[in-house]
Amino acid sequence: MRTRWKMSAGVLIAAALVMPAAPAVARTEPAGLDAECQTVERKVYTDIRQLVTIDLDTATDTEVRVLANQILFRAKAESLPVLPDTVQERLRGTAEDLRAFLQTGLQNAWWTSLRIAVLRTLRDTGANVQATAQKVLDTEALDAYLAYLNDGLYAARALDCAAKPTSTASATASATTTVSASPTSSTSPVAAAGGEDDEQLPVTGAATGAVAGIGGTLLLLGGAGYLLGRRRRSRFVA
Known part of the structure; x- marks a missing residue:
């Protein structure tokens, strides 16, 4: 005859966490990419079947409840739909109902949860993910x-x-376009900065006017000197 213990939900959950899980459950995966192509830690989904390490036909009611809490913990950690609420509801019922669920209904609820999880990956995704997911769903x-x-x-x-x-x-393409579209200056750096070639450049502008003015003045002075010289010579001869 089975021994039925009355234990609080807190004690059952603690026992579920303390009990070691099957060795194949623990997985460490390299980092992957999320839907935004950002590097993230992979989300690992547990094979719930490997958590069932007891004989459900002969296990005590306490062992059955501990197993159910282990499954509930994993389902919540993986953010699975359907399964957490279903297990939680069965835990509120009788031990017989919980045992029957684990024997016949668990796999169906888990199957539905995983299928919905696959469908969720199709949101705002690329062609490769869509094709791979559809093949899996089929x-x-x-x-x-x-x-x-x-x-x-x-x-x-x-x-x-x-x-x-x-x-x-x-960004590189944009920068290249910007540089190509920028106007180029026709002024040589040497010409802009000045240098040894400045002496060979023609004199223009204000400098040209000044030189012309000085030349005109000298020409007038030369003419006046010539006239004065002629008068003096004329007087001397007379």
């Missing part, structure tokens, strides 16, 4: 859903992100 297999969410999604997303133009390339 299989309707639990293992295919898990493989896609843990690996296939990130591989397809990497291809989509690689096909996008990078912001660096766009």
Whole structure:
């Protein structure tokens, strides 16, 4: 005859966290890309079947509740739809209902949760992710859903992100266009700054007027001197 213990929900949750999970559950994955092509830590989805390490036909009611809390904890950590609410509702019921759910209803609720999780990845995504996800959805297999969410999604997303133009390339193209469109100056740096060639340049402007004025004055003075000289000579001869 089974021994039925009455334990609080807090004690059951603590026991669920203390109990070691199956070795194959723990996974460490390299970083991946999110929908915005930013590097993030991969979200790992647990194979719930590997959490069921007890014989549900012979396990005590306490062991069944501990298992249910372990599944609830993982479902919430992975932000799965459907499954957390379903398990929580069964935990409020009798031990017999909870045991029956774990035996026959758990896999169906988990399947629905994973399928919705795959559908969610199709929001604002690229062609590679869409094609890969659709192929997985067509299989309707639990293992295919898990493989896609843990690996296939990130591989397809990497291809989509690689096909996008990078912001660096766009900035470089913009800078090149700006430089090409800028007007070029025809003035030589040497001519602008001045140098040894200045002495060979023609004199123009105000400098030319000054030289002409001085020349005219000298010409007038020369003419006056010539006239005065002639008068003096004329008087001397007479």
